[in-house]
Amino acid sequence: MNTTMNKTRLNKKFYNRELLTVAIELLGNILVKKDGNKILAGRIVEVEAYNGDTDSAAHTFTGKTKRNEVMFNEGGLLYVYFTYGAHHCCNVVTGIEGKGTAVLIRAVEPSEGIDTMIQNRFKRELFNAKEIFNLTSGPGKVCSAFSIIKNHSGIDLTGNKIYLVKSKLKKHEKIGVSKRIGITRSVDLPWRFFIEDNPYLSRK
């Protein structure tokens, strides 16, 4: 049987805590999407935190709009946005209701439903073994592989469609910290967190 059913999910209590704590503790847990019988799953290996209260790089910094309103809700919801005319990115809403805080999932290590992910992303077979490291190593790639689009924005992550399953970091794994990638404001905040030396990171 698969490895992701009948395991403990992250609950509301987990999500409704301070942003950076949740961002760091999300590392190692498993993102799961269920489409009928089909399960897609991957361990979160890279995230970034965004805080609309203090952080001018956050979508929510300039206030509530139709696009970002999900981010102002209580923790435990999925926030999906569309960018560069091409890509979706998914976030875990967290922190305090009304602040507009969320954690961007930047990369996962695929663990289940990998054939489906390959089809979703490349519409073909892999050319070579190394290409697996290009499957979910970036926020747009994760959404492509999991077929997560903005219609999924607002989904409750404690529900049955898209959810997170508890999983601990391995003993040898260490958490790395860096500045966030691809932004033009608040560029110096050290709010990117990742599992050091994991081969599925968006950057080495």
Add this chain to the structure above:
DNA sequence: CCACGGATTGGCT
């Protein structure tokens, strides 16, 4: 109504 540019990616040089 219109113009701008982005929490990215992949293809080409």
Add this chain to the structure above:
DNA sequence: GCCAATCCGTGGA
């Protein structure tokens, strides 16, 4: 390493 693709959310007129 550089840059175009591509579209829609956002903000100003």
